[in-house]
Structures are given as C-alpha cells and as structure tokens.
Amino acid sequence: MKKNKTFIIAEAGVNHNGSFELAKKLVDKAVWAGADCIKFQTFNSKNLVSKNAQKAEYQKKTTDSSESQLDMLKKLELSKEEFVELRDYCNQKEIMFLSTPFDLESIDFLASIGVKTWKIPSGEITNYPFLRAIGKRKESVIMSTGMCTLDEVRDTIKVLKDFGTTDITLLHCTTEYPAPYDSVNLNAMLTLQNEFAFKVGYSDHTNGIEIPVAAVAMGATVIEKHFTLDKNMEGPDHKASLEPDELKQMVQSIRNVEAALGDGIKKPSEAEKKNIAIARKSIVAACEIKKGEIFTEENLTAKRPGNGISPMNWAEVLGKIAKRDFSEDELIEL
Known part of the structure; x- marks a missing residue:
C-alpha cells in the first residue's frame, strides 16, 4: 500500500526564550519549511518542578549554570493570553497549533482554547494523575516513549484506555540532547508497532536529519523534531535543534522518501x-x-x-x- 503522508511536527518547544515575538517568528519559519504542525510547551513552572530540582547536564551546558531548573523555566513561560494569540496566528498561517502540557492546569487551559490532540512527553509517562486527565479527554494522543521500558509503555496505554482514549500514536524517542546515534535504537519503533498495534512515529533528538528520514522509510507516521531560529541562542534546547533551512531540508527529504516508497507493486514505473x-x-x-x-x-x-x-x-x-x-x-x- 502507498504510504500516507507523514505528519511532521516542528517542535518549537521553549526555543522562543519566553518571547512572544520570537514564537511568532518560529511559526513563520515552520510554515516556510513545510511542516504540518508547530508545537510549543505549556507549563506553570511552579507546578512542573520543585525549587530543589536540578538541571539536566545538557541544560547546565547551555544556560546559566548557577540558576535552578525552576528559575530557568520561569524565563521560558508564555502567558495564557500569548498562547491564545499564538493559536490564532497559527490558524491565520494555516498550520496546526499544538502545545505539550506539563501539568494539570495546562491541560485544562489547552482544552479551553480548542486543543484536541494531546502530546504526552516522555517525562510524564509515569505521572498517573496527568495520564488520567488526558485519558478522560477521549481525544487523539501522541505519546513519546523516551526512557521507557516496554512494560511502562504498556502501563501508560492501559491508563489512557481505562479512561476512554484509544486513538494513540506511539513515538519512539531517546531522551538525550543531542542523542548519540548509537543510542537511537530505531528498530525499537517497530517493536512498539508489533507489540501494541498502534500507529508509530519518532521524536528525534539527534543532530542532523538522517535519522528521522530513516524512520519514515521504516514506517513512521509522525515525525517530531526540535527547531530554532539560531542554534547559538542561549537556552536549553537550541543546540540540539535544527535551524529553519535544515528543517526545510528534512521536510523535503521526508516527502521524497514518501514518494519513493510507492505502492509496493513490482511493475515497470x-x-x-x-x-x-x-x-x-x-x-x-x-x-x-x-x-x-x-x-x-x-x-x-x-x-x-x-x-x-x-x-x-x-x-x-x-x-x-x-x-x-x-x-x-x-x-x-x-
């Protein structure tokens, strides 16, 4: 069968550095690159981390090492009003708006502004109250599985299904920024597909574009990739992100692979x-x-x-x- 179009998520995340104007520029570049969707991150930093939480090693290298994770995240928040404007701006630019919630308050807020597809980040896989709240929505879920065992993925799916959510896409993921190539284990994406019979995809944290393109050739239906306006900006995720021209190259490469996969019938073209x-x-x-x-x-x-x-x-x-x-x-x- 001919492969359906891969859903490409341009992960802006917090690469706006807390600036609404930079967030809008990220929308513009995602549209220019040909992505299907741009995704941000919605959180109240006080609900997300305790004041004693330490930064990850990659965050220490790319931000002020003297500040706490809480202080870092406070600077990366956008207001609810700005998220409403971002949603409207995305509608105007004809690109799908998504944002990953990281706390219960953010789930309720995103639902109130019309979000109906839910991205569950790898770090929330073991957060039962969070999973329950999303499961009760009974809407589409795209779930990253970084750091997970197969049993943890199974447990998470059970929670979602117990509360009525059955439209689930599982994203294989390696939670390291950037992820070394020998840690990717891309075949695990096929393990997820075979084990759970859900659609699968890949959330990429490697440098470059080769691995997400390979994932599409292997059957990924969703690709998520961080991007930024400039890798040299200060902030936790810029270094492991694509710049706009690289994002565009990735999108075009994926579309080329889709065209090349064809319908599988062996006959002269x-x-x-x-x-x-x-x-x-x-x-x-x-x-x-x-x-x-x-x-x-x-x-x-x-x-x-x-x-x-x-x-x-x-x-x-x-x-x-x-x-x-x-x-x-x-x-x-x-």
Missing part, C-alpha cells in the same frame, strides 16, 4: 517504461542469413534494442527456418 526497448535485447542475426537457412546458435545473437523477439524465446526460435534473407544485426522475424 511510468518513468522507466520508455527505456525498456532501449535497455533490453532482441534476437538478431549474428551474420547474413539466407532464406531457407535454419536458425542456430551460430547465426543468432542477442543485441539491443529490445523491440523484437525477446531472447527469453531463444529455444523457440532455434531450429526454425528463415522465411526471408536477414542481414547482420537485423531483428529476427518468424
């Missing part, structure tokens, strides 16, 4: 039919053949073009009598 006669061979006279002579291994050969009798009919031609004269290289006729 329309593009190559014209080359059949040019590339294949026909049975021709290896030398002059007079009328009445018998066709033999010595006076026949196979040469291009392929618009005569196919050499696959060689045995049927041998022993037949020439009904006319044939000059060297002339197509044999019976």
Whole structure:
C-alpha cells in the first residue's frame, strides 16, 4: 500500500526564550519549511518542578549554570493570553497549533482554547494523575516513549484506555540532547508497532536529519523534531535543534522518501517504461542469413534494442527456418 503522508511536527518547544515575538517568528519559519504542525510547551513552572530540582547536564551546558531548573523555566513561560494569540496566528498561517502540557492546569487551559490532540512527553509517562486527565479527554494522543521500558509503555496505554482514549500514536524517542546515534535504537519503533498495534512515529533528538528520514522509510507516521531560529541562542534546547533551512531540508527529504516508497507493486514505473526497448535485447542475426537457412546458435545473437523477439524465446526460435534473407544485426522475424 502507498504510504500516507507523514505528519511532521516542528517542535518549537521553549526555543522562543519566553518571547512572544520570537514564537511568532518560529511559526513563520515552520510554515516556510513545510511542516504540518508547530508545537510549543505549556507549563506553570511552579507546578512542573520543585525549587530543589536540578538541571539536566545538557541544560547546565547551555544556560546559566548557577540558576535552578525552576528559575530557568520561569524565563521560558508564555502567558495564557500569548498562547491564545499564538493559536490564532497559527490558524491565520494555516498550520496546526499544538502545545505539550506539563501539568494539570495546562491541560485544562489547552482544552479551553480548542486543543484536541494531546502530546504526552516522555517525562510524564509515569505521572498517573496527568495520564488520567488526558485519558478522560477521549481525544487523539501522541505519546513519546523516551526512557521507557516496554512494560511502562504498556502501563501508560492501559491508563489512557481505562479512561476512554484509544486513538494513540506511539513515538519512539531517546531522551538525550543531542542523542548519540548509537543510542537511537530505531528498530525499537517497530517493536512498539508489533507489540501494541498502534500507529508509530519518532521524536528525534539527534543532530542532523538522517535519522528521522530513516524512520519514515521504516514506517513512521509522525515525525517530531526540535527547531530554532539560531542554534547559538542561549537556552536549553537550541543546540540540539535544527535551524529553519535544515528543517526545510528534512521536510523535503521526508516527502521524497514518501514518494519513493510507492505502492509496493513490482511493475515497470511510468518513468522507466520508455527505456525498456532501449535497455533490453532482441534476437538478431549474428551474420547474413539466407532464406531457407535454419536458425542456430551460430547465426543468432542477442543485441539491443529490445523491440523484437525477446531472447527469453531463444529455444523457440532455434531450429526454425528463415522465411526471408536477414542481414547482420537485423531483428529476427518468424
């Protein structure tokens, strides 16, 4: 079957650095790159982390190492009013608006502004109250599975299904920024598909675009990839993100792979039919053949073009009598 169009999520996340104007520019670049959706992150930092929470190592390298995770996240929040404007701006630009909630208050807020597809981040996979709240929505879920065992994915799915959610897409993911190539384990995406019979996709944190493109070739229906306006900006996720021209290249590469996958039927494509006669061979006279002579291994050969009798009919031609004269290289006729 022909592959359906991959749903490409341009993950802006917190790469707006708390600036509404930068967030709008990210929308513009996601549209320019050809993404289907742009996704932000909605959270109240006080509801997300305790004041004692430490930063991840990659966050320490890319932000002020002296501040807490709470202080860092406070600077990356957008207001509810700004999210409403962002939703409207996305509608105006004809790109789907999504935002990942990280707390119960944010789930309720996003639902109030019309969000009906829910992105569950890897870090919330073991958060029962969070999963219950999303499960009760009974809407579409895209779930990242970074850091997860198969049993943890199974438990999460059970919670969602127990509360009425059955439209689930599982994203394989490696939660490291950037993720080393040898930690990706892309075949685990197929394990998820085989184990749970849900649609699968891939949330990528590697450098470059090769791995998400490979994931599409392997059957991913959703690709999520962080992007930024400039990798050199200060902030936790910029270094592991694509810049706009790279995002555009990834989108185009994915669309090229989709086109190349085709319908799986082995037959000559329309593009190559014209080359059949040019590339294949026909049975021709290896030398002059007079009328009445018998066709033999010595006076026949196979040469291009392929618009005569196919050499696959060689045995049927041998022993037949020439009904006319044939000059060297002339197509044999019976």
